[in-house]
Amino acid sequence: MVLSVPDDFDFRNAVCSHGFFVLAPNRWDPTRQALETTIAVDETTAITVTLREAPGHRVAVSADGSVAPPHRQAVRAAVVRMLRLDEDLSPFHDRCRRSPSHREAAEMRFGRLLRSASLFEDIVKVICTCNVAWRQTVAMVENLVSHWGVPAASRHRSFPTPGRLAAASVHELQANARVGYRAASIHRLAMEVTTGNLGLAELEDHHGPTDELIRRLRRIHGVGDYAAGHLCMLAGYYDRLAVDTEMMRFLKSQHPRRRWTANRIKEHYAKWFPYQFLAYWFELWQDYTRHHGRADQWDPRVDGRQITNVE
Numbered sequence: 001m002v003l004s005v006p007d008d009f010d011f012r013n014a015v016c017s018h019g020f021f022v023l024a025p026n027r028w029d030p031t032r033q034a035l036e037t038t039i040a041v042d043e044t045t046a047i048t049v050t051l052r053e054a055p056g057h058r059v060a061v062s063a064d065g066s067v068a069p070p071h072r073q074a075v076r077a078a079v080v081r082m083l084r085l086d087e088d089l090s091p092f093h094d095r096c097r098r099s100p101s102h103r104e105a106a107e108m109r110f111g112r113l114l115r116s117a118s119l120f121e122d123i124v125k126v127i128c129t130c131n132v133a134w135r136q137t138v139a140m141v142e143n144l145v146s147h148w149g150v151p152a153a154s155r156h157r158s159f160p161t162p163g164r165l166a167a168a169s170v171h172e173l174q175a176n177a178r179v180g181y182r183a184a185s186i187h188r189l190a191m192e193v194t195t196g197n198l199g200l201a202e203l204e205d206h207h208g209p210t211d212e213l214i215r216r217l218r219r220i221h222g223v224g225d226y227a228a229g230h231l232c233m234l235a236g237y238y239d240r241l242a243v244d245t246e247m248m249r250f251l252k253s254q255h256p257r258r259r260w261t262a263n264r265i266k267e268h269y270a271k272w273f274p275y276q277f278l279a280y281w282f283e284l285w286q287d288y289t290r291h292h293g294r295a296d297q298w299d300p301r302v303d304g305r306q307i308t309n310v311e
Helices: 011-016 069-083 090-097 103-108 119-127 134-148 162-167 170-177 182-195 200-204 210-218 225-234 245-254 262-272 276-292
Strands: 002-004 027-029 034-040 046-054 058-063
Touching (some): 011 069, 034 069, 058 069, 090 103, 119 134, 119 182, 119 225, 162 182, 200 210, 225 276, 262 276
Antiparallel strands (some): 002 058, 034 046, 046 058
16 A cells, blocks of 8 residues: 655654664664564454655555455554654644754654554553663563564564453563563553553543643553653653653753753753654754764664664
């Protein structure tokens, strides 16, 4: 299938401006400038697809094998969600054009930060970024996929469904996925989603104040202030900053004479409301590419460089 995209969409920036592009089941190929991923369409069926930029400012989605019509809709919905094709970022880009420090963000059509095929996958991955180095996050997610992902005809696996993780024990998650204390939170989340005690569709369709979304996310076991802030960004609410050690490190490196606290960081980005997170992330990603080169040219399969723990 070929998907139309918004005028301010850029494929490489949408995929390679957020660390999720190196987390399983995603596989970025810098030579082909293509993202391969495997999407679960139900508990027993997964489909491996490759996403590429297509002529006419579109995105081509090719599957490894034939896809039944009902599954085509599931794949399409997952790709639209991952690439945020239904978001309007033109107000953010208009603001950037008026800012010397962020004008390049508009020129690059920056801001559609890659997310997962489902909110469940987003939550688990964000939990796996808490209090841990990035290389360990990569390993944890890879272990979850290799042990509990739904197998596809390609022999790749999708991210595990809630049902598959609910069927695993906390001990199995600790032993096989090596997620440590996070196993209890991941298992509890999977159980609550599977039993219907946590409605992810309601969270996904939230249209109220960000404060309310934060409160609802904080009720999820294992989701604290940082994780809730990052999940708000993934949900398209950019007026909350996920303050963590990486943010502190970055701001100290840019402004060494200032003494940074969480409140001062919020004040520093307040002028960007309601796009504080995107303004910060553009600065951070620019700094990363200055030191490590363009992310779309980095091959995590053969390149020894590690993305810093920007999650």
